[in-house]
Amino acid sequence: MPIGDVLPEISLTLGAVIIVLFAAFARQHQHVWAAVLALLTIGLCIGLTFTQWDGPPRLTFSGVWALDGMALSSKLVVLIAGALVIAMSPEWMQTDRRHAEYYALMLFALLGVIMMASASDTMELVVGVLLSSVASYPLAAYHRTWAPALEAGMKYFLMGALTNTLLTIGVVVLFGLTGNTGYPEIAQKLSVGHDSLALTIATASIILGLSFKLAAFPAHAWMPDVAQGSPAPVAAFLTVIPKIGAAVALARFVSLMPPDVAWRAIVALISVTTMTLGNVAALRQTDVRRLLGWSSVSQSGYALMAIVVMGTSDQALPALVFFLASYAIANLAAFAVVTYLRGRTALESYQGLARQAPIATTILIASLLSLVGIPPLIGFFGKLMLFSVTIEGGYAWLAFVAAANTVVSLFYYLRIVARMMFSDTRPTVHVLVGQWARTTMIVSGLLLIVGGLGAEMLMEFTDSIGFVR
Template structure:
């Protein structure tokens, strides 16, 4: 059990613990140093991941932890998102007496998402889901005196309690059938054709448990509430990294399943309903943060498309990760603008922003058009790869559904853009300061830069992940 195999995760864990302890002794005026420490830890962990980029895929720690391209790519997206959220937080959380502890929780959430993405054992998967869930609940309700935040945290907790319980029951059923929790042993046990009805029930329970972290139907109702009422940096982070971790975990798990339970059709149905529900609900929103939450639900439906063909098309996981990376950058850009504008939520507050703050409006527009999939922004290439792999995998009808939903989403994205360019009489001068502004500009430029350099990103993912096997 080489401890060095877990060096990035151990750095995050030790860093989180050190930040929590340090926050107990630092005076409140110096709690911003905890943000600097969190960013330093995440940067160092990302560097370690990059240094091991070309290492051969393997299972470590007695086969329960995967060191492969899928896990490595997911770690970079998760750590990068956590860095952006940490940079957005100091001014937002400046008046909170527990400001320093907040960054420890951010690191724990990131660690839980990484555990989901790298787990090669169902028990390890459960630990990652629970670590991510428990810390997310606390972060969503961090503004204890604001009732909408408490309501969002409670809804998040109650839905999570049900979904996580179903996940555990599904894992127990699989253990009862095969006597194993490791993916390598589970793959061999399921190949022996155990009772298909029990396997089906176990799969449905596990699918629901991971759909909760994805923000997919039928356990998606927490997403718009969290996007609207949680601290804005937390909303940006939670709607990204739990989606990334759960998507990679589900892709890794489905590759173990036998074909006789027709699991691709179940995921295709979930993807369809998630896309439709998220887009239709977003049409009526007059709150930008809630609209971004419903958009996040619809993006989960798109992500599920790649998982439908994960065992059929070699490039399916590469398409999934490129799409998740494109979504992460655009979502961070949109929420960075919200943070920079001190958390404005109602669409009417954004009226005339293009004239008052053209750079901020430009970042929002770039993010929304990237969600839409407009070239040459990075979101276009993420969706293009998704459509390509599902068509290649024999699910052309799912690509048609996704295209129709993309057209529907055009209406509410353009409605926001129209509000931005409409004239307004009075000016808004307050903003959240240089840290949030810099993060907003950087993420906005990344939406454009990664789109212009998408060929390199796509080729990197393809080389790294093809052919991809869950059990080296």
């Protein structure tokens, strides 16, 4: 058990503990320093992760922890996204007496997501999902005196309780079939022989359990409520970061399944249903944060396309990571604008915004166009890779459904753009006082452009990543 293999995760844990101790003794006006500590912790974790990049792909800690391209690249995406969320939070949270504890919960939630992406053992996967969930529940309902926040937190908790139970049931059934929890041992045992009905039940239960963290059908219903009712930085976190870990965990798990298990059909069905439901529901939304929540649901459907063609296309895994990274940047940029505008939520409140807040309007438009997939923004290259590998993998019909859904999504994104650009109304714009949210908004907007311009280099960076066996 080489401790050096988990130094990034140890640094996150120690950083969260230090913040908890700091919060216990610091005065409220000093709690902003907890954000600095959290960012330093994430910076250290990123540095330690880069030191592992050149090492050979391997399983460590008795085979329960993966150090391969998928684990390391997804960890970097999660950490960078987490840093952006933390950086947009201080002005929003400064009046809360539990300001500092907020950052400790963020770090614990990040650790849970990283565990999900790196798990090569079903018990490790369960621990990661539970840690991510337990740290996220109080974040969703952090504004506990506001009814929508309580509703969002309760729906998130109840849906999580149900799906986490399903996940655990699937893990237990799989253990009963194979007598092992490690992925290599499970794959070896299943290749020899298995009970098809029991394996189908276990696989379906685990896929449904992970669909909660993905915000994919049928465990998606919490997402729009959380996007609308939780603090705006938390909404940014929960619409982006957990699904990165869940998507990688799902891809790693289904790669173990023998050919006679119809997991591709199950994932393809969930993909089509998720993207269609998310886009159709977003069409009728008059609340921007809720619209972004439904948009997040649809984006999960797109991500599942890469998992469907895993094993039939060599570039499926790189496409998955690249798409998740491009989506993370675009969605975080959109929520950075919402945060900067004090959580402005009603669609009517965005009328004429271009005249009063041109920078925020420009960044929001860029983020929405990136979510659609308009060049030269980074979202275009993410979707291009997805569509290419889906067609290459023999699922042209799935790519066609995704293209049709992309056209549908253009309508509701352009509704926001039209309100901001072409309305004669001059709204009263209230913004968060301070530089944290404004700086994060600008950095996120620049990443949309820079990521698009440097897409070829990023594609080469992710070109050879894969799973270790």
